[in-house]
Amino acid sequence: MKASIIGAGTWGTALGILLAHNGHEVTIWSKFQQEVDALQETHRHKNLPGAVIPESMCFSSDLEAALKDQELVVLAVPSIFVRATAHEMKPYVGEGQVIVSVAKGIEEGTLYTMSDIIEEEIPQADVAVLSGPSHAEEVSRFIPTTIVTGAHTEKTALFVQNAFMCDCFRVYINPDIKGIEIGGATKNVIALAAGMADGLGYGDNTKAALITRGIAEIERLGVKMGCRMETFNGLSGIGDLIVTCASMHSRNRRAGILMGEGRSYEEAMQEVGQTVEGVYAAKAARALAEKYEVSMPIVEGINQILFEGKSAREAVRDLMLRDRTIENVNVPFDK
Numbered sequence: 001m002k003a004s005i006i007g008a009g010t011w012g013t014a015l016g017i018l019l020a021h022n023g024h025e026v027t028i029w030s031k032f033q034q035e036v037d038a039l040q041e042t043h044r045h046k047n048l049p050g051a052v053i054p055e056s057m058c059f060s061s062d063l064e065a066a067l068k069d070q071e072l073v074v075l076a077v078p079s080i081f082v083r084a085t086a087h088e089m090k091p092y093v094g095e096g097q098v099i100v101s102v103a104k105g106i107e108e109g110t111l112y113t114m115s116d117i118i119e120e121e122i123p124q125a126d127v128a129v130l131s132g133p134s135h136a137e138e139v140s141r142f143i144p145t146t147i148v149t150g151a152h153t154e155k156t157a158l159f160v161q162n163a164f165m166c167d168c169f170r171v172y173i174n175p176d177i178k179g180i181e182i183g184g185a186t187k188n189v190i191a192l193a194a195g196m197a198d199g200l201g202y203g204d205n206t207k208a209a210l211i212t213r214g215i216a217e218i219e220r221l222g223v224k225m226g227c228r229m230e231t232f233n234g235l236s237g238i239g240d241l242i243v244t245c246a247s248m249h250s251r252n253r254r255a256g257i258l259m260g261e262g263r264s265y266e267e268a269m270q271e272v273g274q275t276v277e278g279v280y281a282a283k284a285a286r287a288l289a290e291k292y293e294v295s296m297p298i299v300e301g302i303n304q305i306l307f308e309g310k311s312a313r314e315a316v317r318d319l320m321l322r323d324r325t326i327e328n329v330n331v332p333f334d335k
Contacts, residue, residue, distance in 0.1 A: 001025070001163060003072040006063075006085060008035050010274070011102060012076030013045045013053065014136035015164075019072075020054045021142065022166050027058040029066035036061045047274065051140035067092040072100065072163055074130075075118065078275040079105025079185075082114050086121035099125045100149070100160055104184035105277050106284035111291065113181040126152070128160050129177055131184040132235035133243035135250070142168040148235045150177035172235065179227030183218055183237040186285050187244050188252045188278030189299050190214030194245035195256020196305070196312040206316075210298065211238075211245050216328075217296040221285075224292040252278040259305065260312050282306055297322060 001024045005016040008030035020026045030036050036059045039045065043053040060066050067073060067089060077085045082103055093099070099122065101114045112120070115127045132147035139145050149164070149171055151157040157173035165171040174180060190210060197206045218241070219232045231237055244250045255276040258268035269276045286303045289296040301319055304310040326332065 001071045002069060003027075003074065003163065004029060004066045004070045005074045005076055006066065006089065007076035007078075008032075008039060008045075008059075009076060009078070010045065010047045010136035010140075012074065013039075013048060014051070014140035015074055015076065015102065015130075016057060017051060017053060017140050018142075018164065018166070018169055019074075020057050022163070024072075024163065025058075026054075026056070027060055027066050027070075029060050029063060031061065033061045045140075048137060048140045051137075063088060064092045067097075070097070072098050072160075074100045074102055075114075076102050079103040079107075079114060079277055080275070080280055083107065083117045083121060086118045090122045093122050093125050095124045096126050097124070098128060098156060098159060100128045100130050101181075102130050103277075104131065104181070104188060105281050106182075106185045106288065108280070108284045108287070111284055111288055113178060113185070115177055115181060126156055128152075128156050129180050130160065130164070130171075131180050131240065133239040135243065135247060137249050139169065144168050144170075146170045146172070146235060146239075148172045148174050148180060150174050150180040152177070174231060174234070174236075176228045176231045178225060179222050179231030180236040182222045182225065182227055183232055184240055185277070185281045186218045186221065186299070187214070187237075187241040188276075189282050189285050189302050190218070190241060191244040191250055191252035192256040192259070192276075192278040192282070192302055192306075193298050195250075195253035195258075196260035197256075197316065198253070199257040199260020200312055200316070202316070207245060211241055214245075214298055215241055217294075217298055221288060221292060221294045221296060224294050225288070251276050255279070265306050278302075279306060 003024045005012040005028045016026045040059045128151035130149045149160040161171040194210045255268040285299045301315040
């Protein structure tokens, strides 16, 4: 199979390495010729230590050439660049060409998920998503990973599953595209909170509370938006949330740690040196909570810290002192 990766970041490169490992002809596209030249010369990625890029992989800054006659296209640019990149791709995408979205985010102005954006910009494409607990640093070194793909039809889901699945990368299929994307985007906001707790010197009790109550917030929002609760109990929900809150591979957690230690989000993002999706998703998640009238106190607290000058320590205190309530309104006491 001929496959192209649009975006030469860590995640796109890791998926390209995996597809090449599976025997596919892989081209990685970057908008920046300097990046293309470096990858071509070294077959190494500066942010993927220990990963070896196969000699069989090709690199290009020519978008038309990277898209022409490709059976599978993986759109792997950061979420804030998905719309602009999809708009550039549109003239070169064929009818029914499969595009797999792997960015995790929600567009702030429209509150669209990434697949919503791609389908609006490239209506002729057959859009699928791929998400789950999967750090690029580990996937690129063939460490066993499990993930989920969502698509509008079982045929497309199986096509994506077959392209990626191997002895180190297990792929499940799920028709709930929206649920997969909401879980993947909003967990980054909760991961910022988990990192802040670490930066403040709090312990495992606090981390467990944030993960547990965080998935409750994500589920409430997703179900109100028409998604399946089962999705949030799976790989793209609680699975992705756990790994993002617990691992030092997580940019969101690392940025949160720095903010817990007193840095601004701008300083934290600069020190991390890569896109911190949770910062961009926070406002959109808050707007979705307001639109669907869903209580998301952790998301609200993160917005207050990021954009309203509230300290992380004060935000945690306010979360702890919220009004007393039942853990799950769907499990009431007998009257």
